[in-house]
Amino acid sequence: MRIKEHPILEFERGKKIQFTFNGNVIEAYEGETIAAALHAAGIWHYNNSDVLKRPRGLFCAIGHCSSCLMTVDGVPNTRICVTDAVDGMVVKSENRGDAK
Amino acid sequence: MILEYDAAIIGGGPAGICAAIAAGKNGLKTLLIEERDFLGGQLIKQTHRFFGSEEEHAGTRGIHIADDLKAELVGLSNIDVMTSTTALGYYEDGILTALHDEKMVKIKPKSMVLATGAFERFLPFENNDLPGIFGAGAVQTLMNIYGIKPADKVLMIGSGNIGLIVSYQLIQAGVQVIGVVEAASKIGGYLVHASKLRRLGVPIMTRHTIKKAIGTDKVQGALLCQLDENWQEIEGSQKQVACDAICLAVGLTPLADILSQMGCETTFIGELGGIVPKRTADLETTKPGVFVAGDLAGIEEASAAMLEGELAGLNAVKFVTGDERVNERIHHLKGELHGLRAGPVGEKIRYGLAQLFEDSVITSEKIDSHEHDITQLAHTGIPAWENIDEKMPDEQRMIKPYAVIECFQEIPCNPCVFSCPFDAIYIPKEDINLSPVVNFDKCTGCLSCISGCPGLAIFVEQRNPEQGKGTVSIPFEMLNRPQKGDVVDLLARDGHKLGTGIVTRILYGQKQDKTAVITVETDIELVNKVRNIQLQGTDKKGVM
Numbered sequence: 001m002r003i004k005e006h007p008i009l010e011f012e013r014g015k016k017i018q019f020t021f022n023g024n025v026i027e028a029y030e031g032e033t034i035a036a037a038l039h040a041a042g043i044w045h046y047n048n049s050d051v052l053k054r055p056r057g058l059f060c061a062i063g064h065c066s067s068c069l070m071t072v073d074g075v076p077n078t079r080i081c082v083t084d085a086v087d088g089m090v091v092k093s094e095n096r097g098d099a100k
Numbered sequence: 101m102i103l104e105y106d107a108a109i110i111g112g113g114p115a116g117i118c119a120a121i122a123a124g125k126n127g128l129k130t131l132l133i134e135e136r137d138f139l140g141g142q143l144i145k146q147t148h149r150f151f152g153s154e155e156e157h158a159g160t161r162g163i164h165i166a167d168d169l170k171a172e173l174v175g176l177s178n179i180d181v182m183t184s185t186t187a188l189g190y191y192e193d194g195i196l197t198a199l200h201d202e203k204m205v206k207i208k209p210k211s212m213v214l215a216t217g218a219f220e221r222f223l224p225f226e227n228n229d230l231p232g233i234f235g236a237g238a239v240q241t242l243m244n245i246y247g248i249k250p251a252d253k254v255l256m257i258g259s260g261n262i263g264l265i266v267s268y269q270l271i272q273a274g275v276q277v278i279g280v281v282e283a284a285s286k287i288g289g290y291l292v293h294a295s296k297l298r299r300l301g302v303p304i305m306t307r308h309t310i311k312k313a314i315g316t317d318k319v320q321g322a323l324l325c326q327l328d329e330n331w332q333e334i335e336g337s338q339k340q341v342a343c344d345a346i347c348l349a350v351g352l353t354p355l356a357d358i359l360s361q362m363g364c365e366t367t368f369i370g371e372l373g374g375i376v377p378k379r380t381a382d383l384e385t386t387k388p389g390v391f392v393a394g395d396l397a398g399i400e401e402a403s404a405a406m407l408e409g410e411l412a413g414l415n416a417v418k419f420v421t422g423d424e425r426v427n428e429r430i431h432h433l434k435g436e437l438h439g440l441r442a443g444p445v446g447e448k449i450r451y452g453l454a455q456l457f458e459d460s461v462i463t464s465e466k467i468d469s470h471e472h473d474i475t476q477l478a479h480t481g482i483p484a485w486e487n488i489d490e491k492m493p494d495e496q497r498m499i500k501p502y503a504v505i506e507c508f509q510e511i512p513c514n515p516c517v518f519s520c521p522f523d524a525i526y527i528p529k530e531d532i533n534l535s536p537v538v539n540f541d542k543c544t545g546c547l548s549c550i551s552g553c554p555g556l557a558i559f560v561e562q563r564n565p566e567q568g569k570g571t572v573s574i575p576f577e578m579l580n581r582p583q584k585g586d587v588v589d590l591l592a593r594d595g596h597k598l599g600t601g602i603v604t605r606i607l608y609g610q611k612q613d614k615t616a617v618i619t620v621e622t623d624i625e626l627v628n629k630v631r632n633i634q635l636q637g638t639d640k641k642g643v644m
Contacts, residue, residue, distance in 0.1 A: 001249040007272050007577050008147045008161070008614050011247030036246040044231040044318050055317050057231025061238030063135070064219045064355070081238075082136060 002040050019089035026091075034080035034091055035061065035068055046070065046080075048095045070094055101206070105131045105180075107416045108196055108209035110187045110358065113141020114402050115394025115409035116215035117169045122413025123213070124176040128420055131207060132173070133198055137184045139173070140166035141217060143402060145240040147272070148265055149554040149615075151290065151513040152403035152440060153532055159515030159552045161613070162402065163244075169406075190362040211389040211416040214359055215409060218352035218373065218395035223257060226312035232319030236266040236349035243273040251345030255322050256280045257310055261289035261401070263349030267297055270347075272578060278343050279303045281310060283327055286478040290445070291509045292555025294481030299632040300578075301595025304481050310346065311338065319346055354396045364390060371452030372398030381434065381457050383412040389419045400449055403512075407437050443510040443533030471535055472508045482593045483508055488628070493540040501545020501562040501571075504628075507535045507555060519552035547607055550575050551615040560619075561627050570627035571604060573619040580635045581608070581616055590622055591632035598626050601633070 003011065014030030021038060028037035035058050038046075046068055047056045059067040063082035071092045072078040080091065107123040109116045112134030120132040138144065146162020157165045173179060185200040196207040220235035222228070232251070236258070239250040254275055256267045259282035267277045280297065285307050287294045294304055307327045314321035326337035353374040356366055364385040365378045376398050383391045391412035394405035411433045414426040441449050476484040487508050492498075505516065505525070510533045516525050517536060524542035528534045549558045556575040563570040582588050582603045590598045601622035608616040620633055 003243065003247045003249050003273055005274075005579055006247070007579050007581070009163075009244060009247070013247070032246055036242060036248055039242055039250070040246075040248045046231070049229070054229055055231050056229065057318070058234060058238055060220055060235045061241040062219065065235075081241075084137070 017087035019085050021091045022093055028085040032085050034083050034085045037085045047093050103207045105129050105209045106420045107211045108207055109213045111215035112139040113217050114143050115405040117173055118406045118409030119213040119393055119413035120179050121172050122410040123416050124179040126417040128417055130179045132181045133185050133187050134183045135186045139170055145244040147244055151554045154515050154518045156403055187358055210420045213391045213393055213412045213416055214396055215394045216355040216396050218354050221351045221353055223348055223350045225310050230313050230315050230319050232345045234347050236262045236347050239347050240266055253278055253343040254345045254347050255343040256347050258349035259287045264289040264293035271300055277302050279305055281308045282306045283309045290511050291477050292557045296556055298481040298594050313346055322346055352399045369452045369455050371448045382415045391415055404440055407433050439532050440512045445511050474508050497540050498563040501560050502540055503538050503543050503549055504559045505536050506557045515552050516549050519549045521548055547573055547617050550617045551612040563624050563627055568624050570624045571619050571621050572627050572630045573617050576616045576618045580638045582635050588633040589636055590630040592629050593631045598629055
């Protein structure tokens, strides 16, 4: 959910764009990271862990914890918390354990 | 092609920007490298006003400090800024490599300042990998940069400054904070931040910890327990709470990867956040000409990071040019840093630094708070009545308006002194760590000091014994701001409802910068008890 009113901050949002996450269309604003747009859409479950298949989501949001890695436009292990959403982007969960 | 520079700064947060400005101003051809596509680091998430010395941006919101620093940077033509650029490594031939636009860039700097910052620590407990468990910084990023509500009901783990400040910011963003959990017996952060939360009704549970996150695909709650003096679980103290997110604010660790790769020696100092570079009082690492600043040099407040950034930048100038003219400023900056660290809250950092280098101003000596007995405040976030009484004027003086500064902990901060147009606020001995005092002969109750206090700890009262009425003016920076004439709920220091009052005056101009000053009229006996107000019917408290 996006914050509409804030006592201190004003949010200038960019142009409305769309990308897909596992085939579903997600709305975003230019300048937002993929993770921010997913969170705004209520998506918290990103991947499953390699071995135990436990759900994984956002943790650090500064590109250091590796919890949010996804395949973006075919590029694997993209840190979606520091990668801006781009119109028409294709974002997919990485469930690397599946390949084993 | 190899890009040649006098100084390369890695990291565009407060320390890195200040280092770049210092280097650039003194004539160095400087390159500032930042991984993200924007400068400012963590400053751009900080909506609160900064503590510290008025001279060093205190009293200004972090977001505005970031803007000011960036403006200064842009004005210096000998500084090149490369954003969206990740520094990769530094090699024996003196070449620094960086990734920019999917291409490797080679840089040959004569000196370097590393200001890579820190990342958040994790906490071991059952189910701690569930989606909905966020670092406090992540929550700040979502709500303060992107304007996205991080969750509906948050449990905060950790009562350091980050835990307390982010809890307050969550409430500003419309999120309910059900409580703050702290394993130690005392609140870790500045107690004025704790008091801000308490009067919003948020409980702070010291000597408690989280045992388990509840939920299968995402967080649905948490299992808490109480701890004894030996940090062991007290049997039968388990308690389950409902929340949709758990926010971890359990400390930071320096981001020292590139430092290690470069071959700068590091050492483990818990008080400074973990593995930190060995460095001198002038911030020089074991590699000559390579300096560190900010959280990488040891976890501390952003005000210290900015001072260290400038100090590192000036030392880079001295290293490259041999120019001794920067010495005076270097000496001044060291004095400022010493001032910030001199009080009781600087004990940990002093102890950490004393393990790194010997310096006449750094001691690990324990300095006890000697002004006030703040035991109750440190355990609960609510000052004891005897603390408050010390800040009050004589009864006869109370018929005219007077400021009550509920600032009892010795923290390095002084914007209130400069906010008073009548010179009525002073800090004893001009020691920035001592708590401010009001000269009631000079105070006119003009309300100027209320908005500028970073701890929102100043209130103005007035009593009219003949009518049995009085007024109290409080700082207010939440949504649902009342209007003049509204009947509002009056809340005590612990957030409980005392009664109702009428809003008689609102200051909300440029000077207040979004921290409104709201004056309410109420019964005389409530005047010294009211510390928060809310529009009727907007109750949203902690529930533990």
